Amino acid sequence: MKYSFMTFSCPELSFEEVVAAAERFGYDGVEPRIGSGHAHGVEPEADAGARRELRGLAESRGIAVACIATSCRFADPADADSHVERAHAAIDLAADLGAAAIRVFGGQFPADMAREAAVAQVADSLSALAEHAAGRGVTVCMETHDAWCDPNHVAAVMRRVDHPAIAVNWDIMHPIRRGNATMDSAFEALRAWVRHLHVHDGVEADGKLDLVPIGQGAIDHRRAIELLTAAGFEGFLSGEWINWSDPWEVHLPRELEMMRRYEAACVD
Numbered sequence: 001m002k003y004s005f006m007t008f009s010c011p012e013l014s015f016e017e018v019v020a021a022a023e024r025f026g027y028d029g030v031e032p033r034i035g036s037g038h039a040h041g042v043e044p045e046a047d048a049g050a051r052r053e054l055r056g057l058a059e060s061r062g063i064a065v066a067c068i069a070t071s072c073r074f075a076d077p078a079d080a081d082s083h084v085e086r087a088h089a090a091i092d093l094a095a096d097l098g099a100a101a102i103r104v105f106g107g108q109f110p111a112d113m114a115r116e117a118a119v120a121q122v123a124d125s126l127s128a129l130a131e132h133a134a135g136r137g138v139t140v141c142m143e144t145h146d147a148w149c150d151p152n153h154v155a156a157v158m159r160r161v162d163h164p165a166i167a168v169n170w171d172i173m174h175p176i177r178r179g180n181a182t183m184d185s186a187f188e189a190l191r192a193w194v195r196h197l198h199v200h201d202g203v204e205a206d207g208k209l210d211l212v213p214i215g216q217g218a219i220d221h222r223r224a225i226e227l228l229t230a231a232g233f234e235g236f237l238s239g240e241w242i243n244w245s246d247p248w249e250v251h252l253p254r255e256l257e258m259m260r261r262y263e264a265a266c267v268d
Contacts, residue, residue, distance in 0.1 A: 101196050107146060202218065
């Protein structure tokens with residue numbers, strides 16, 4: 001398995017510092033979140049020289065840019081076209097930094113829009129990105145999130161698009177919390193398209209989610225690794241810790257240690 005973390009863990013760090021943290025703790029890659037005011041400078045506005053410098057910083061330390069995390073979403077026809085444009089820019093950014101993927105959302109859709117129409121809307125938007133992504137060697141990964149926590153809904157989009165440059169970012173928490181799925185059923189529905197993962201653990205109390213260290217919450221990360229190992233998964237498992245109570249110096253090594261412990265148990 002390969003492991004990375006999203007820059008929500010350390011939004012105050014420069015890209016050089018993010019990469020140094022990944023090297024220090026034994027991560028294989030990093031996942032810059034763009035458009036959120038993070039200090040890393042990995043943004044579509046970065047010019048060609050800046051992009052070469054950013055890529056060089058990562059490569060000099062043997063750290064991959066695993067994915068570019070965007071907030072692009074496509075289900076609402078009112079603004080889907082603008083998000084497609086942003087996604088095109090993110091594809092170019094990813095390619096210039098050597099990232100294999102970008103993360104996108106399906107997004108919420110209008111209350112008067114049927115699910116079938118929403119599936120078509122998202123699929124059409126993703127299809128508009130497919131050839132550009134393929135030409136740049138980037139995969140556009142739709143996350144199991146928001147109105148698309150049910151893995152069967154995401155699978156319906158994937159079947160409609162049917163393009164190798166369009167795939168899934170399996171956030172393993174959301175289908176269980178909001179998609180009426182188990183770890184096994186979610187993976188079975190999505191296994192043909194999973195190219196990137198988000199991992200994090202939590203417990204719910206009084207309708208509120210509290211993030212907790214992996215292994216102390218309701219999400220069975222060990223089972224996820226078992227399923228991925230059996231399937232020969234070669235992508236990244238990326239930690240997404242937003243507004244985490246522990247500083248990055250504490251939670252980044254701790255969470256990675258637990259994931260590697262699960263992986264070792266699967267191999268044994």
